[in-house]
Amino acid sequence: MIARVIVAPKPVVNDPQGATVHRALTSLGFSEVSGVRVGKYVEIQLAAGSVLEASARVEAMCRELLANQVIEDFRFEIDPEPSAQG
Amino acid sequence: MRFGVVVFPGTWSDRDCGWVIERVLGAEVRYLWHRQSDLEGADCVILPGGFSYGDYLRPGAIARFSPVMEAVREFAEHGGLVWGICNGFQVLCEAGLLPGALIRNTCLEFRCQWVNLRCERDDLPFTHAIGDRVLRMPIAHQEGNYQADPATLSQLEARGQVVFRYCDERGERGGEANPNGSAHDIAGIVNPRGNVLGMMPHPERCAEADLGGTDGLFLFRSVLEVACSMAGIDRRSARGDRR
Numbered sequence: 001m002i003a004r005v006i007v008a009p010k011p012v013v014n015d016p017q018g019a020t021v022h023r024a025l026t027s028l029g030f031s032e033v034s035g036v037r038v039g040k041y042v043e044i045q046l047a048a049g050s051v052l053e054a055s056a057r058v059e060a061m062c063r064e065l066l067a068n069q070v071i072e073d074f075r076f077e078i079d080p081e082p083s084a085q086g
Numbered sequence: 087m088r089f090g091v092v093v094f095p096g097t098w099s100d101r102d103c104g105w106v107i108e109r110v111l112g113a114e115v116r117y118l119w120h121r122q123s124d125l126e127g128a129d130c131v132i133l134p135g136g137f138s139y140g141d142y143l144r145p146g147a148i149a150r151f152s153p154v155m156e157a158v159r160e161f162a163e164h165g166g167l168v169w170g171i172c173n174g175f176q177v178l179c180e181a182g183l184l185p186g187a188l189i190r191n192t193c194l195e196f197r198c199q200w201v202n203l204r205c206e207r208d209d210l211p212f213t214h215a216i217g218d219r220v221l222r223m224p225i226a227h228q229e230g231n232y233q234a235d236p237a238t239l240s241q242l243e244a245r246g247q248v249v250f251r252y253c254d255e256r257g258e259r260g261g262e263a264n265p266n267g268s269a270h271d272i273a274g275i276v277n278p279r280g281n282v283l284g285m286m287p288h289p290e291r292c293a294e295a296d297l298g299g300t301d302g303l304f305l306f307r308s309v310l311e312v313a314c315s316m317a318g319i320d321r322r323s324a325r326g327d328r329r
Binding site: 009012013014016017020040065066068070071 | 143144147148151179180185186187189190191192193194231233234235267
């Protein structure tokens, strides 16, 4: 299975990277952009008996290591049958 | 008096700390490899600056799981002095030994510059020798922006846990004095008990006049005096003679 995890800064945390990317997009002419947050994407290949089991394990991985819950939120999806490209 | 300086893969300020401890203070240093659980009788444990684990994922995120950190946690719980500098401060926050987190500098630049600091706790083992002077110290970081949720920040202020704030040379806060956007201009904090200090500036890089400043020595001497008096050591013979 493959878990696709997104770790993003909490909305209340100031995100200087997001602000900078926003300014850059605006200066490139994408004036319709009203906000940008920059986070991380983590792809995890793992063995698990079921999607439920995998979800529980990935949740634990996020809480313990992948996300610092002081400043970050996380969400993920489990792909039980990844394509050849992953 | 013995300092224990923890070394993670990617730590690089361990030798700078060791130089100050041995050559400038005349005290003893033991380098503690991150895999060992033995703090070798250290009176004060320093988590020095650097890029432990390459800052991968988040600075300090992986180092906090090193075996030595369990010993550091226990040492802190028993009142031992723990001093996190720069990456060390990041490790302490990731390990939950201090609240909050250090994120990317608001300016997005790696700031390598001198800053001014005001000290707001003169009663700590780390600070009692400082007096009311404004300190001048170097910083070198890209993730030194201290952040915490509003409740935590209020609590830090209410409990007097903010030890150092960025300021100008007159001790005034605001504007360019804050190099990284830290909330409340926070440059260093302490735990409620006062034995675990985390700070982003580098006192070990300003302990000799040749390097441009000696204000870091106020902190090292504070710790030396406290630890020596706790261990019954005459600080004039700080090279580990114990009664």
